[in-house]
Amino acid sequence: MSDGYLRFESVTKRFEPIQVVAETDLSIARNDFVVFLGPSGCGKTTLMRMVGGLDTPTSGRILLDDRLVGAPDRRRGMVFQSYSSFPWLTVAGNIAFGMRYRDDLRAAEKAERVDHYLGLIGLEAFADHYPNRISGGMRQRVAIARTLAAGSDILLMDEPFGALDALTRERLQVELRRVQLHEAKTTIFVTHDVEEAVFLADRIVVFSQRPARIVAEIDVTGRLGADRSLDLRESRPFFELRNEVLHLIRHESGDPA
């Protein structure tokens, strides 16, 4: 089911003296929305950071487009849960910062892209606002727009909606799904929230407790289709799948905390 755009080959990670990631093989297709689901502290963030080049595997290798991933670069964009945007830059400034180290774009092109992504995330009216004057949900949108504006090939998101209230969270999930389809970006999204995982993912990779080991892979799009709307959340197939995954987690990898 995948052309192996992003591949983990026998990847392990130790932070001496603890083993954080057990030998992991995984293949992710281009434009797939993959959710890493597992209990807190199991090693999901570590796996994602290794893709981003912020940590290096203890053994094994990670290949993106058949090339070994190395030091961080703008092809692999990160969105964090907190401190996700720079407080000293406006919303527009934060998005523009995504292109700060791109010499291949002229100033006019950069300005155009800022406008484009402001529109895409619906924050035109807040372009000149500083992050501490907007809501937490808006700040996460800014971070997503910045990463897209940078022109990354792959989006790495580490519990980006973890600190948001439930309603904002649902709204952003719908929006993220829409943006991800529209922009056609391969996405890895880390969460410990089962419902969020089922709603967002094309495919869920379930991890065990530390050291992280793949317990199951679930083809969500095969079961629910690619179109995700808020109505889906109340549908029977969604509930069934959610319960299945929950069950799996309880029995295979311990309670999601």
Add this chain to the structure above:
Amino acid sequence: MNPLFAFRGRPAPSVEILCGVVFAVALIAIWEAASDLGWIAPTFLPSPSRVAAATWTMVTHQNLLWHAGVSTVRVWVAFLIAAAMAVPIGILMSSYRIVGATLEPTIDFIRYLPVPALVPLSIIWFGIGEETKIFLLWLGTFFQLVLLVADDARRVPHEYVEIARTLGGGSRAVLVDVVFRAMGPTLVDNLRITLGWCWTYLIIAEIVAADSGLGFVIWSARRFVKTPEVMAGVIVIGIIGLVTDQILRALHRRMFRYL
């Protein structure tokens, strides 16, 4: 329930300013009354009006403003040298652990040396010219400031650094575009506080080895028990401090509007 005293509440700014002024004026009034009514001997504590009169005479006949200018220049020269060194070194200490590990023990040692204890040594090394004063002020501020700067830089959330790195920023770019920017507000606060310390060390230096400056003025006046002049010198320092601090605070608000 008086809203002025709401726990952690926020009275109107005009009310806050008014309270600050009223308190200061009341203090001066009590002081004046105490002296005028003869509760306190004037050589011990002269009245505010006498201090004001002395200040005026010193301004018109004894070059008080020139002395104040000399002191201010000394403070700023030493402070700027210390800051120009402490900011880059402090940032490097936190960005490259090896730099921090190398410098920190020595800096920590020197930091704890009381400046007055080093006055004799400084005079042996530099004589009693300007170098001694600049050196003492630098000594008193650089070593404190460099550790404060290193701490400020260390406290910049790692996420900011990693965001910039995943956008393709190299270490230099990240240092300038992110670390320096992120620590801006605390850095300016620490500079403001350190500048205040400079005045403490300056007075010590000017008392011991100077024929100009406010410290010299205060100390000379003391020798003849001219208490109003002593107080005039002290008050001028207070006024310079107050004005500088308000200017720097206003600058802080302007520079960091996003806070």
